[in-house]
Amino acid sequence: MSETTPLSFFEEDVTEEINHGIRVSNLAYCVAKELVLGEARCRELALAGMMHDIGKLYVSGYLYGRDKDTLKIEEMKYVRLHPRLGYDELMRLDFSDFVVESVLYHHENYDGSGYPENLAGDQIPLGAKILRVCDVYAALTSDRPYRSAFDSDTAVELMIDEVKNFDMKVFLAFQRAIHEEEWQEKWALPGLKVRITEEETI
Template identity: 40%
Template structure:
């Protein structure tokens, strides 16, 4: 068939009709193999797979020639987001920023715990008091975003609620930058993230930290936290519109199946759609009393697969900030070695800096080697993400976070 053309997966771009991967179906990230590539998240997922080549149908989509505008598939109208700029270069190394980020995490955790305690006592919340903290978090994200985002995932059951708020704050700032927001908008996004779960101050810790399955009554209580948080902020009469909206609507889904108001599409505000992505990512990557957190790379792949849950354009921008293989992800190399991802190369999302430490061929630890996969001399590459549960004896977080994974924060 002359309309089919075999190309490298890395040559795929939006507007092409993917007719199939040249490899086992289990290796690629989609439940279907024939479809028009219209969503940036799908393109990122394809580029991050371990399959090297694929087939495109040039009668149904674009060729590898210079791109031609492709009409988007019929869908709910979208807000025109600002053109996303190139992410600014980091001004501090990952290691340097880890030291500062650890201190900031401790400070932010204590401040957030104090805020939740005030809410439990029935006192009004003053968001303005949080602005200096949000500013510090934004400055850390500007120096090196990977450090604070990654450290904030390392939570204990006792401080989960507080550190989750800090993590979502940081993720919102980073996502705002990726969407082209200015400094004030990013600060508003961060503040909204810090306050988004304040309603959980009204829920018993016995329910929040319950190791087993919640009863229907307990689950109903948890589902009321967006409304309760909104009411707390309204009573304080100082929260801005973004904070109020993200607090109330961060559990809405793009297909209308969320809560509390079952909003759909762009009836959900831009900030609330951002909040939904950031909230879910941190929740599923964090250890909880009732489950272990998912590997960061597995979490990204799962979020891509949940059709109807998120605004795909926002999800794509979010993945750009994290990388397809985020810091802390366990990956298998073409050589059969295991590695943990240390930091990102923003211009090449599939080629981060990794630390190789284990041979699956000899089933033994090997001398640790740091490899920047974006460098021409790099002789190995990532074959794909590796399930953490398969290697439970390996303390993955200690390999990238060192002392901070041992509770040093």
């Protein structure tokens, strides 16, 4: 960051993205456990969850430090590039195939209506199916500039209305995970926040 760029220009947005990554990471790990994946795979899911939106750094001009109105169609076209941009960055950094494919396809919907490749059903890698569910839930249960966070029950109801987007086996594992008492206590922790300080950005 340039020393002349005010930190307040993007601090709140970037901080929220980091916290969103933490939430998706934690939930993805728990869902992977519910699906009885091995510990190594669960840890890869946690890593993919933390990194899933890294491509947004390349389209930050459309996301951060701007008015909080709805994205225009032409802007959304560029924002939808973020999975591919994240994939390219993680490939450059030599992440595993499982992690980079999970990131690349985390906006694919089970019915084929997602992006970037309009994959459907079993064409979508398992890691991406898990991230899709976790990403949506984390977004719904977080405050947004245009609305307050939904409570867990309301968020799940909204997801059921769009269940065509999700792999049912993954969705059921997700529901089991969020109803475990240990997970509910962890998710509710108010201290799960990362803050960016000016010293850390120089």
